[in-house]
Amino acid sequence: MRHCRQAGGDGRAGGSHRLVIAGIQLGRRAMKPTRKQADARAAKGRQDVGEGQAAAQTLTTNQGVPVGDNQHSLKAGLRGPTLLEDFILREKITHFDHERIPERIVHARGSAAHGFFEAYKPMTAFTRAAPFQAAGKITPVFARFSTVAGERGSTDTARDVRGFAVKFYTDEGNWDLVGNNIPVFFIRDAMKFPDLVHAVKPEPHNGMPQAASAHDTFWDFASLMPETSHVLMWVMSDRGIPRSLRMMQGFGVHTFRLVNAQGESHFVKFHWKPKLGTHSLVWDEAVKISGVDSDFHRRDLWDAIEAGEFPEWELGLQIFTEAQAEGFSFDVLDATKLIPEELVPVTPVGRMVLNRNPDNFFAETEQVAFCAAHVVPGIDFSNDPLLAGRIHSYIDTQISRLGGANFHEIPVNAPLAPVRNNQRDGLHRHTVARGRVAYEPNSLGGGCPFEAGTAGFVSFPQAVEGDKVRGKPEKFADHYTQATLFYESQTAVEKAHIAGGFRFELSKVTVPAIRERMVSSLVNVSKELAGAVAAGLGIALPAAMPRVQPQPAMPEVTRSPALSLMALPGDGGIRSRRVAILMADGVAGESISAVQAALQAAGATVQLIAARLGPVTSVSGPALEATATFENTSPVLFDGLVLPDGEAGVTLLGQQAEVMDFISNQYRHGKTILALGASAVLLQRAGIGAVLPKGKPDPGVLMDAKVKVTSVTAAFVSALGKHRHPEREAAQTAH
Template sequence: MANNKHLTTSWGAPVGDNQNSMTAGSRGPTLIQDVHLLEKLAHFNRERVPERVVHAKGAGAHGYFEVTNDVSNYTKADLFNGLGKQTPLFIRFSTVAGENGSADTVRDPRGFAVKFYTEEGNYDIVGNNTPVFFIRDAIKFPDFIHTQKRDPQTHLKNPTAVWDFWSLSPESLHQVSILMSDRGIPATFRHMHGFGSHTFKWVNKAGEGFWVKYHFKTEQGVKNLSPDLAAKLAGENPDYHTEDLFNAIEKGEHPSWRLCVQIMPLEDANTYRFDPFDVTKVWSQKDYPLIEVGRMVLNKNPENYFAEVEQATFSPGTLVPGVEVSPDKMLQGRLFAYADAHRYRVGANHQALPINAPKNGVHNYQRDGQMRFDSNGGRSVYYEPNSFDGPQESPENKQTPYPVEGNADAVGYDHHDHYTQAGDLYRLLTKDERTRLVHNVVEAMKPVALEKIKLRQIQHFYKADPEYGTRVAEGLGLSVPQEV
């Protein structure tokens, strides 16, 4: 009889590592032979029918992106080249954990997904309103989101599960601190920044590469809601953010963001003081200052919510020449998971829907599938290579290589400092902002059923900053554990 304490795959085999995905060397890329990772992500994407498993509640708008600075030294991507060049786009804002009918004003990260309809195909930047995330390996994503969803017995949100997972995953501390701060509840979708969060790779026409991070800076200014007002709005107008975005655009008050990037030379990744591909950390803007790229403006509301907002599909793997991926373990998993979720939720032909279809046309050998509503390739050749002048690859658009080394193994990031940046964030806050942060944490942790979970999390806060941990402990009527 198998030991029921042992974690197993869906086919009953024991799992040797459920914390780290298998990579080629310590930085990856992630290996497709990690069948446990693929099974977790594929099963997770099929757990909700038919709404999105995460980011179910959202609002969208059309607009354009205009280049305001020459960055051709860094990337050959068409949409980022040529001063004044405009590219049409569609954006979807969302909450993460709630269902389709949930309130807009809950404390939750906000999804920030942008689809650029470029002359070289579509390009998606799929991020959040925070520059970091709770975890840094995709193998932990299904477990994390399970804690944010409903308890399978009570069908209620479960604070014990939330804080149990966070306290056992100290890499989450930075994002938890942001979430529990004033920025955890934006005033509107218009009054928040957006981030690509992950590290990506830009490549210029000479084939030179650079690591890059995206920052969308709101031109409306950052504004947030107090918990009391947010709770009031959740009861009186649960669609407050959706309504605000629609009405602002209808009135001609077109929201806008300034897109900036941080650029890191490739070789710096080997010597920087922490792993730059770790999505739980930010790069210092003193080390890599923001460089302006352009301006995003939203100026048109959808004509039909379902056809445009609900059927819009985004993936960080929707790339164009000049933009490539990095060994970020969380990003590597998302490259599979997002597109797979859309194939399940919307269908194998989701990219052919009008809201997702590229403006420059599609030329490939994909045929058939459910709900194929176009000509299905007509009578054209349907395989490659062929002798009938069908579309062929363009070698100049191959992704540029980066070296990998080491053993095929399930390994974590080398850098285990989960506390410095969370502590720096706490110390950057004003006295009043710290007080509100501590209050929000305390109120969120009070319902946790086990005292040992509270004490474990208090240790993380204390390691980030002694005052932070002490004040949370006092608010919960507990003492900071002696071991810290």
């Protein structure tokens, strides 16, 4: 100790051990600076920042080390694997993963269900993964759906990406297919993930807005990162506001590998397609639903399963070789790109059915831990630099959020396959391990557990060669081609919704330069789109933002119909659709009962709504019972509307302001409306006819004045199965 003291200080034996930091002398008699001295030093510091802005604000690690490149992870070659020695990436991701306790940093608001996956046929030619080994093979699953940006108490119907994560409890351990309802992502390197989430989350100075990207920091980031262009097309489209969790697609986002028993590898993209079709809300509808029922999506999923209307998705695979991938005009390791189905068709391989709600929300939905690193033999990774960060990030997050390294022992996370390893102790340990051996190799335990050798998980032996670099492959620099592909693949109504989404979001931005910069980026996607957005913002169309890659490769596909929601109608059924029938004393009960019975037989949920709960007097037919009121429900919660016959009842309904609200909202949102007999007058009062402004019939407005109730009800069921009638909106726009 004496030696340490003598060797320290100012370098002189017996020195005064002073330390000088930022001009302040510290030592045994260091004095606290006076207020005047502190103010002088602060002023000097501000002057230094002004004179040397770049040096004073250089980005550093937590240890103060200057960061030379904050855009790219360290990789072995431009398309090689991300290296574990990248301490800058690891520090950034690790700090990010621990920023919230105990709520998830992203995907905090979610709902989930138990179910099963059933394989259609063996896929042994491509993979040895357990779920795909035989036709009819059943694998238990637990699926969780979530919004990304909002906190646990936020709303379901915000415009956002939705998480779509499925845990397969396979014979050889748990496989987590962790994806989204959109096949591409905002960024292509995990280095940028903390920046993205920091930008989209509520702004730190005031904590607003919640569960929304319509604010300055997000669009500042997006306008400076043109690689976000493709996913922004999807999020600003109707995909960003799904009608139901049961009616949205799911995607694995990344390129993965399939490896068969012979060690042969193929690349793969995972697709979930809902049996009910892929349907959306319109923005006005989503906003109103948010105010009426912030749990709209969660309640919809729960109620459907409780009613026995089990949601179902078909799993499809895009399987392709590395040689094929090398020939594409885009890079399959780029998470901002998709593979058009015209290049690689989607092969259906099985179905997922969710048939049981969780027994306890916290124990299961909240504590379930998904991880992109959880794969089983037959599933392996590609060199996608975003996937590399997710492999690290998920486990690190679970350790923080669930209290330690034993989160895998929570029942919802525990595999059905036996667990035998030498892990021990730690917080929240559930397993009581017996015996004296917790190491390998050993002789005291008979050498158990043994390594599985080639029967276990073996990473695909991909050759790796390249210099340690921070950068990206050349094809990664094309930010706009696939954004244009998505936009040009939409119908006119869908294009109008995309433009409206951008206008709304950017109109909330308070810094004009950010708005203009974002529109200049959109010019590279579509001048038509950029012009529509600029006009709505009251600005002149700016020049196109300079491209990183002035001459991108010619795309193989310039229009892909599969990217439009119109190509994903589902089976045309109306099972679990919600229909409102309005009533008042004096309605014709016979026709109401007939329509109600027909709708229920087709699987719809029917709610009888009146000014008060309880019995409603009818002029014919059986007694009617109102199960909801105009006061406690809303038109935006229903997929279709039926107006009753009976002049006395229709007269009373016409005196209710809420009835006109029901009719106008259902019509405005493209829903199907059936007016029985005398209620045609209610449509006339609302200014609604059975034909569109240019004279074509409105397929979503039906009346029974000259046809039988049974016939018009059948037509109503058919129209309701289309979900929405975009012809009405297109006609209104043209008119």
